[in-house]
Amino acid sequence: MAAAGLHAGYGGAPVLAGLDVTIPAGAVTSVIGPNGCGKSTLLRCLAGLLDPMSGEVAVAGRPIGGYRRRELARHIAVLPQMPTAPEGMLVGDLVALGRHPHQSWLRQWTADDAGRVGRALELTNVAGYADRPLDSLSGGQRQRAWLAMALAQDAEVLLLDEPTTYLDIAHAIDILNLVAGLPGRTGTTVAMVLHDLNLAIRYSDHLVVLGEGAVAAVGAPEEVITAELLAEVFRLSAVVVEDPQTGGPLVVPTAPPAR
Numbered sequence: 001m002a003a004a005g006l007h008a009g010y011g012g013a014p015v016l017a018g019l020d021v022t023i024p025a026g027a028v029t030s031v032i033g034p035n036g037c038g039k040s041t042l043l044r045c046l047a048g049l050l051d052p053m054s055g056e057v058a059v060a061g062r063p064i065g066g067y068r069r070r071e072l073a074r075h076i077a078v079l080p081q082m083p084t085a086p087e088g089m090l091v092g093d094l095v096a097l098g099r100h101p102h103q104s105w106l107r108q109w110t111a112d113d114a115g116r117v118g119r120a121l122e123l124t125n126v127a128g129y130a131d132r133p134l135d136s137l138s139g140g141q142r143q144r145a146w147l148a149m150a151l152a153q154d155a156e157v158l159l160l161d162e163p164t165t166y167l168d169i170a171h172a173i174d175i176l177n178l179v180a181g182l183p184g185r186t187g188t189t190v191a192m193v194l195h196d197l198n199l200a201i202r203y204s205d206h207l208v209v210l211g212e213g214a215v216a217a218v219g220a221p222e223e224v225i226t227a228e229l230l231a232e233v234f235r236l237s238a239v240v241v242e243d244p245q246t247g248g249p250l251v252v253p254t255a256p257p258a259r
Helices: 039-047 069-073 091-102 111-123 139-152 169-180 182-186 197-202 227-234
Strands: 002-010 013-022 028-032 054-059 076-079 157-161 189-193 206-211 214-219 238-242 249-253
Touching: 002 039, 013 039, 013 214, 028 039, 028 197, 039 076, 039 157, 039 189, 039 206, 069 076, 069 091, 076 139, 091 111, 091 139, 111 139, 111 182, 139 157, 139 169, 169 182, 169 197, 182 189, 197 249, 206 227, 214 227, 227 238
Parallel strands: 028 189, 028 206, 076 157, 157 189
Antiparallel strands: 002 013, 002 054, 206 214, 238 249
8 A cells, every 4th residue: 555645634724745655565554743743634545535635545556546435445444533333233243344345235245254254353352242232342342343343344454543542551552462463363454543652663563754744754663763753753852762572662751851
């Protein structure tokens, strides 16, 4: 998946200006940057949910504008920041919605659909909740159910907009461990927006750093994350040290001067 010369925004006001981005296949990419830099706007363009003012997004070697909506949904699955479902919907029924792009009046529900739903439930550890209402689950359990629905879609690209929003640290790490394992387990290419720098560093193979609507840096976390970049893009005074668990970079904000 790639974007080239991407200009995009809202109401005629550009947020992204001439942006070029490639999302590596079979890896986890996190888009990071300060508030208002265009992270979610980029994700919406990659998903085909926002038409760019100019430039192009391509998936599987084709511009996404050339896909019909149902066909595009077989290539790209999207999990927005705050998804909603009808009150009382069962987890199993929610996950089954992920098969909708693969069905038509000529192709109804099949054993293959049931198998893919079952696998998605197992991958996300929510098979035991299939007969429970979604709104009876905890926040972390609900997020795994939504992720199962996206995985049931069986798309090669999964786009996640802040998948850890409103989750405590334990549930956030649970979700990110699950996401980080997807390329190896399913071959899925993942691109997600994250706000927490250290979580993005630890759970990503590749980073796209945005600053003021443009790409400030791209590459592996150990190549990208420096004190200089943090100061320039995030206006953050910090040191970068070695993570004692992973050996990768770890951002440690420096203390402000004593008053």
